[in-house]
Amino acid sequence: MxxxxxxxxxxxxxxxxxxxxxxxxxxxxxxxxxKASDMTTPVPYPLVAAVMITRADKNVPLGDLVITYPANxxxxxxxxxxxxxxxxxxxxxxxxxxxxxxx
Numbered sequence: 001m002x003x004x005x006x007x008x009x010x011x012x013x014x015x016x017x018x019x020x021x022x023x024x025x026x027x028x029x030x031x032x033x034x035k036a037s038d039m040t041t042p043v044p045y046p047l048v049a050a051v052m053i054t055r056a057d058k059n060v061p062l063g064d065l066v067i068t069y070p071a072n073x074x075x076x077x078x079x080x081x082x083x084x085x086x087x088x089x090x091x092x093x094x095x096x097x098x099x100x101x102x103x
Contacts, residue, residue: 003033008043013096022087029078030085031070034095043073046098051077055089073097 002023008014014034024030034043051067053060064080075095079085 003031005033005035005039007037007039008034008095008097013094015094016092018091018093020085020087020089020091025085025087025089028085029076030091032075032077032093032095034073034075042071043097045072047073047075047095048098049075049093049095051075052092053085053089054092055086060089 004018006014006016018030018032020030034047035041036043046069049067051062051065053062053065060083062080062083065083066076066078066080068076068078070076075093077085077091
């Protein structure tokens with residue numbers, strides 16, 4: 001599984017669509033890694049995210065899809081028991097860096 005690298009466009013938030021490849025579907029997981037504007041520095045903050053998957057322009061039920069945050073700035077999406085990642089599916093992600101100033 002190769003990481004999918006994205007830049008937080010304004011340092012805080014991100015929104016994009018990604019089409020699942022045959023390799024992604026075979027590995028059963030996709031790791032989205034968010035970088036700062038220099039594209040080398042990992043985002044040093046937690047992210048909150050909304051994830052939606054569509055197949056042939058219809059929403060895929062995500063009842064048992066596994067979404068974890070293995071590191072700051074990283075979102076891992078993994079097949080569930082009934083929700084399978086399929087080549088050609090489109091993942092829409094909206095991510096926002098958490099506000100750690102209120103902690």
